[in-house]
Amino acid sequence: MAEVLVFVDHVDGAVRKPTLELLTLARRIGEPVAVALGAGAENTAAALAEHGAVKVLTHDASEYADYLVVPKVDALQAAVESVSPAAVLVPSSAEGKEIAARLALRIGSGIITDAVDIEAGDEGPVATQSVFAASFTTKSRVSKGTPVITVKPNSAAVEAAPAAGAVEALAVTFSAQATGTKVTGRTPRESTGRPELTEAAIVVSGGRGVNGAENFALIESLADSLGAAVGASRAAVDAGWYPHTNQVGQTGKSVSPQLYIANGISGAIQHRAGMQTSKTIVAVNKDAEAPIFDLVDYGVVGDLFDVVPQLTDEINTRKG
Amino acid sequence: MSLRIVVTVKYVPDATGDRHFADDLTVDRDDVDGLLSELDEYAVEQALQISENSDDDVEITVLTVGPEDAKDALRKALSMGADKAIHVEDDDLHGTDAIGTSLVLAKAIEKAGYDLVISGLASTDGTMGVVPALLAERLGVPQVTLLSEVSVEDGTVKGRRDGDAASEQLEASLPAVVSVTDQSGEARYPSFKGIMAAKKKPVESWDLSDLDLEAEEVGLEGAWTAVDSATERPARTAGTIVKDEGEGGKQLAEFLAGQKFI
16 A cells, blocks of 8 residues: 655644644555654654554754754655655645645645645545635645645544554755754743644634723633633734734634634634634624624624623533 | 845735636636735835835835736735836746746746745635745745744845744845745835836736746646636525523523533
């Protein structure tokens, strides 16, 4: 069976969930071989093996932390050359897409980004994408070279499928370009203790109707009652009420959780582009004419300052 | 000293319009108005700010690849303050994918001459966000991408990249490819004076032969990817909507419990 390379997104050896989802998708089209780079790469092996990686190629060097993107492209290219895979799957983060793009160019292949599903096809893997603010679903394939496909978080349920996961050292020679862009400083983002926005099963968002940074505490309380991530519309972010890293929409993050709760968000096309593929959509908004109500499974026309605290209390009571 | 900045921009279908696919599964550009991709306005803005903050002689060229109407996107950028424009237009470009677009752009950038390329973070139609990285790879220069802050001094570009896990300070020597996010600074509106001045600014038109490219390297024929189908998403079935009369939060909790979210 053909091997499929999976690029591993991990933090000091802790594998992030989108990578485990990729292993599930990779098994549909071949045998997953994982590529883990940087500090702690070898510690990823157990989790990757548990989810189907037959092999884990690892390499650590200071270049991965000290320079932007290109060292990882060099390593992934070395992995492609050593394995000759049927496809390469990469998580659809901003960096993941950049790595995938440069790799595709180097190996003479096409690239598909932001797939939400992958299946085997007669002419190679077929990727499903959700486009034009999720108003269309397309099926595409790479027609030249080794398919390079980036996959959005929450595109597959994580399945355990124990495999050998034998660790092998990957031999990497860095290119002249590898050290072109220096990372001269790094400030880690402070953890809120809440789930990562793009990976969360439930997202609770606030928009213009929240009307002030201090009022986002209401949104956070609701999120915490459900173990959810907090999102914000562009209007709320531009007003400085919530950080840009939490922005849901065309110019922010695109999320696809099991449940999305929009509070005080009208539902402009730019916001819908980032959340329309959520499985269940709920909205609270004063304006009965707000376009968000066209999308919802359940909507409450009302003042979020009344509805949200009551909802939070009720959830906390029911959880006992 | 002089600094040559090329800003790559895209003419895209208006996202607030009803976007569709044409019969050949390329984006239907006839049914909906086009405009300069909003995210590219930030790239033009940063080029203008670099120019305003520089002691050097800065020349800003805006570059686009697209159909006849794409000139509108160039005019907008010129009216914001760019100095000149290049329009790569050729019937054989129809259906070019991201890899092909990066090839055409890279050839045009090399022909134009550059010290710095600035792009938006992604187009608002394809939203792939890969062209800046592809350009850096093709041009063999550093990529300094997804910046929310950018500055250029003494042949070095510096910027801040806000990622999920960390905020990073980046630095590279020119020539380089930069992309900027919508957090980099509000894009200015063209002034009346700017709009009038733009009419007199030069717009060069190049076709594939000007770039030593063959038709089969681009377009649908040359594409590295193929779209097999495009299906309109079925309209969502109408949901339940209640008016809050004091129990709205409780009713919503009941719905969430019924869906097993609580």
